[in-house]
Amino acid sequence: MANEINKDENNEKISKKRGRPKGSHSLTAKELSDEEAVTAGPIKVCPSCGSTDILYDSERGELVCNNCGLVIEDEITDTGPEWRAFDSDQRNSRSRTGAPMKYTRPNKGLVTEIDLYNKDIRGVRIPSKRQAQLYRMRKWHKRASIASSSERNYLIALPELTRVSSYLGLPENIREQAALMYRKCVQNNLIRGRPIETVVQAVIYASCRKAGMPRTLDEIANISGLPKKEIGRAYRAISHELNLKIPLTDPISYVPRYINSLKLSGEAQEKAIELLKEAMKKGLVSGRSPTGVSAAAVYIAGALAGERRTQKEVADVAGVTEVTIRNRYRELKEQLNIDVNL
Template identity: 55%
Template sequence: MAEKCPECNSESVSFDSKRAETVCNKCGIVIDERQIDTTQEWRAFDYEQRKKRDRTGSFLTYTRHDKGLSTSIGDQGYSDLYKLSPSKRASFYRLKRWHKQVSTATERNLRFALSELDRISSTLSLPKNIRETTALIYRKAVTKGLVRGRSMESVVAAALYAACRKHNVPRTLDEIAEASNVKKREIGRTYRFITRELKIRLLPTSPIDYISRFSSSLKLSPLVQEEAIKILKQAQEHDLVSGRGPTGVAAAAIYVSSTLSNEKRTQREVAEVAGVTEVTIRNRYKELIEELGIADKMSEASAKDD
């Protein structure tokens, strides 16, 4: 709501920054004076100036072992060090080295684990919210002593898989195992352990979550994606999804929809993108076309291609 002049009820008021006053432009009355200026008193014309003059630190983040709250000694340069005696300069460098060292075992564990998380997340091109959730899950696991007796890499990979499932970002255990250099069986075992101990409730992965990524890798049109999602929804109604691997069902739906839409991809191409075998696709494909009654359409589409 716009401020009004108490004298003439005019809404044409302005703030004079030099005098710190609010003045009515119509009658000239001073509505408010001695106002506090909450804006910054300095200006910056590029990123370097803004970084140098800024007096606040970075935002709170769980992806740093200190949550981004620590400060560093000597970040503004060493231009004045020549004025100090050699002993003082040696003391300064010693303090800077000690400051960078992490004191407790928990902090050292977090530093190495979070650097490993950054590496895996960059390899898989995961967004920032996934990294934050993974770091939070790993911190809870360290606090409860769940890391003891297990490799740090397996716990990080398991926490990352849990975060991906929580945010509906489809990444398979095979992809995370390849990026983390940890065996798939070990990641799965650790994932079940930490979700049970931390009481993390996650819904089963839906095959629909994989349609967009697989279709993009196969360079299929949005119409094929829509058709694949429609097939999967019908499959859920006929109870053809439960108890089966979501990637295999999604791959079979993409194979069927691409054939029906005249953008056919071979079973081998779909299998390579989805990370499943051709046998899995054939088994899921037969179930879909028989139960959904689209076997005749598939035969006609295949005949046109031939």
């Protein structure tokens, strides 16, 4: 009881020192909720008396020692929410910000859109006289949002980028990276003299290699319907002008795709990766197509695991010829001393 009385007296002394009313309410750092503790920061030690009994005044944005009355820190920015939440569901459902910025959208997702449903917020259909006005608003809104040539360029290129990425099964982070790379190409005038679609396929190819999920030029050319040589030429120009540090394609990165397409087990995948690691140590991969070496390793691993697949099946999945698989298979078998009969 005596301790509580002394504590109340200390609070009154501090209130007098800081000029607060006698009945003002402030929480100590120990009494803060989780959300307020994050706002107030870590519990500090008073540099004057060494006490850890720190008072946080949310109205003034100050940290005050509850023992000696020293103002440790002032003008603290309150980054917490400005609403009340009575449970975790309410706290998670409410947010101060809007949708995130996306480079795959022509306006980065930061422009207001007028939909085509002709209904108000309650779902009631808008009268016909009002619909004519909304039609004019949509028309001028669209014209204003694509005023510059670069915005018109994005309106053509980014939907094509999304389409090809969907066919290739690329995740969202690679799509965003490809879109950002394309915007850099537009800013550096690398689009001039080249078809927009060709540059789009080139940035997709570069982003896949940079993220460690490579796709071959043949795959991208088949989906886009563009010549493989033009995509490769645009890729070399972009990587040189933007100074992209793109690593060499690792044959191991193709193994999970081939294993999944051939419906092989995890044991076959582990053996294929082991074979490729040994081949890389002996320099059997340099100067050869990574897809061919990877396909040959998967072909051998399937036989070692008792899940044999034909050369034609592996060749169709990898996009190489059966002759390439046979040649790489003989090299791996001789150099790695693999005892397998196929």
